[in-house]
Amino acid sequence: MNGHPTREEDFDLYALGTLEGDEKQAIESHLATCAACTRKLDEARGRMALLALSAPRTEPSPAVKERLLHRVREPAPAGVREPVRVERERAGGMMARWWAAVLVPAFAILLIASAYLWNINARLDREIVALRASIQDQQKQLDYARSVAHLLEAKDTLTVSLAPMPGMPQGAVKVMYNEKMGMLMYDGWIEPPPQDKSYQLWVLPMEGQPISVGVVNPATSDTAHWLTKVPEGVTAKTIAITLEPAGGMPQPTGPMVLVSPGA
Amino acid sequence: MSSGTKAELSASDAVLIKRIVARDEAALALLYDRYAGMLSSLLYRILRDTQATEEILQDIFYQLWRNAGQFDASRGSLPCWLAVIGRNRAISRLRRHNPAAGEELVENMIVLPFNLESTLAQQQLLGRVKRALESLPQEQRAAVELAYFEGMTHSEIARCTGDPLGTVKTRLRSALETLRRNLQPETA
Numbered sequence: 480m481n482g483h484p485t486r487e488e489d490f491d492l493y494a495l496g497t498l499e500g501d502e503k504q505a506i507e508s509h510l511a512t513c514a515a516c517t518r519k520l521d522e523a524r525g526r527m528a529l530l531a532l533s534a535p536r537t538e539p540s541p542a543v544k545e546r547l548l549h550r551v552r553e554p555a556p557a558g559v560r561e562p563v564r565v566e567r568e569r570a571g572g573m574m575a576r577w578w579a580a581v582l583v584p585a586f587a588i589l590l591i592a593s594a595y596l597w598n599i600n601a602r603l604d605r606e607i608v609a610l611r612a613s614i615q616d617q618q619k620q621l622d623y624a625r626s627v628a629h630l631l632e633a634k635d636t637l638t639v640s641l642a643p644m645p646g647m648p649q650g651a652v653k654v655m656y657n658e659k660m661g662m663l664m665y666d667g668w669i670e671p672p673p674q675d676k677s678y679q680l681w682v683l684p685m686e687g688q689p690i691s692v693g694v695v696n697p698a699t700s701d702t703a704h705w706l707t708k709v710p711e712g713v714t715a716k717t718i719a720i721t722l723e724p725a726g727g728m729p730q731p732t733g734p735m736v737l738v739s740p741g742a
Numbered sequence: 743m744s745s746g747t748k749a750e751l752s753a754s755d756a757v758l759i760k761r762i763v764a765r766d767e768a769a770l771a772l773l774y775d776r777y778a779g780m781l782s783s784l785l786y787r788i789l790r791d792t793q794a795t796e797e798i799l800q801d802i803f804y805q806l807w808r809n810a811g812q813f814d815a816s817r818g819s820l821p822c823w824l825a826v827i828g829r830n831r832a833i834s835r836l837r838r839h840n841p842a843a844g845e846e847l848v849e850n851m852i853v854l855p856f857n858l859e860s861t862l863a864q865q866q867l868l869g870r871v872k873r874a875l876e877s878l879p880q881e882q883r884a885a886v887e888l889a890y891f892e893g894m895t896h897s898e899i900a901r902c903t904g905d906p907l908g909t910v911k912t913r914l915r916s917a918l919e920t921l922r923r924n925l926q927p928e929t930a
Contacts, residue, residue, distance in 0.1 A: 491918040495886075499895045521818070528822040529925060530890045531780060531829065532868040533875055534787035538779050543796045547774065550800070551767055551807045 483509065483516055490516070490523035626706055630655055630662050639718055641667070641737035647722070648672065650700075652737050654718050656682070661711035663692055666704035669737065671697055672722060678736060679727045682709060683717040694727040695720065717741070752860075756815035763810045770807050777821050778803070780864060781828050788832035788891050798831050833893035874924035882917035885910060 484490065484506060492498050493506050510517050630636055636657040643649050650669030656662070665680065672678050678695040693707055722733040753761075753772065761769030778799060785795040802824060806813070813823070857863050875883055881903075888894045888902060896914070900907045 486915070487922060488915045488918040491922065492914065495889045495914075495918075496893060497889045497896045497899070497914060499897060524826060525819055525822045526922060526925060527890065528819075528825040528829075529867065529871050530875075530886070531784040531825040532864070532871045534783040534891070536779065537783045537786045537795075539782040539796055539799055540792075543782075543800050544771065544774055544778070547800045547803050547807075548767055548771060550804055551770060 483513065487519070487523075490519045491527060494520060494523040494527045623706060626662065627664060630657055630660065630664055630706070633657050633660065635659060637715070639739045641718065641720060641739055643737050644735050647734065647736040650720075650737055652720065654680075654739070656709075656715055656718065658713055658715065659711065661709050661713075662706065663709050664704065664706045665692075665695070666702070668700050668702045669695065669697055669720070670700055675725045676733075677723050677725050677727050678720050679723045679731070680720050681718070681731055682713060682715045683719060684713045685716045689731055691727065691729070694723075715739075754815070755820040759810050759813055759815045759820070762807060770803065773806070773820070774803055776861075777824055780821065781824050784825060785828050785832045788829065788836060788893075794832075794835055798828065798835065802827055802831070829890070829893075836893065870925060874921050877924060878917050878920055881905075882913050882920070885913045886917045886921070889914065 489506060493503070493510075498506065510520060636655050639654045639656065641650075641652040641654060643651075648670035650667060652665065652667030652669060655664040655666070663680075663682070669678060678697075680692040680695055681689040682692055683689045690710060690713060692709055693705075695703075697703060717739050719731075719738040720736045721731045722736050723731065724733075753769075755773065755776075758769040758773050762773070781802065782795055782799050785798050786792065789795055789798075805827075806824075813820070875886070878886065884903070885899055888899045892902075894902060896910055897907055899905075899914075900910045903910065905913075
């Protein structure tokens, strides 16, 4: 549009905001350079503004005026030009205060909850360690029971009762021995040894040196039983318990206390 | 509504604007009493939301308080400026659109050949506007209302009413021509 708008309604339509695209652009280009038409647009805006009067009458709440007057009495924040922005900043401040009111107690609750959970966690850790130890014990017991069961079930396991030698401490000991499995089980009782002495259990093979199965140090005469590994494939000629210096000896040096039959 | 004296109540907009520039809160209260009802009615008609209406109403008068020095009441009509600013903001809110600075700050050179500074004047002009609108055929009036209160463009009105675009344009032009003729100031 190089010339003036040909019809007065063009200004009304522009003031009303209904023009689009090329129509809008054309009148805007012209208005930018034409003072007379700008004046006509000002009149059109006034005319269109009259339509506001046709809105059904509603009165604002008296609180709006009170808030407005309260707001103008407050010092305006420095550097803030837009009232809307003032309102937003104020809303932001209120939000910040609201968040502070919520977050401070929430943080305290979080700290308490964290301490409580930390304590629970530490207790659970201790319980887990204890349970692990207990499981290991139970596993050992289970393994022991399993090994005993295997030993007792095996057809080639020898069960030998050791007989006390005359004049020696008394006792009744049974030994289960399986040379293929290399397992020996001690079950029985024996009088506590003299001071500075130990009983020592031996497997005397058909050939070679006696093999020490272990030291037996009963504090009482109660029945005891234990299982131990011995070298595999050793055929026992005799199984015997000797009285040795405390702690035992590499080879038997003392008298026999209990011995398998036929020795 | 206002607790001002008779002299204060009859003070012109230009005088009250000068007093606001001098930080006179009472002058702002008088202008508020004078135009808040009209502006609030317009905002509510557009938004149908009391809270949003009151928020924008307060913001506009607060803007007047802060920027009164930039308003030259001898060059433009304050109630028209309030109506234009109010309509722009309400329609922007309605369309969830943030107006750019150029859209928002309408210059105050809005010419109105009527005086709206008294309630009586407002009521008399309201009667004329209503009669002018009622004189329009129903479809023309509806098009004007969609444009003014809903902020619709030609093509949006066409989509809304289902009428051809050309029909809408013709309808609006006819309506605006009639309104202009009926709302011309009466000459003595």
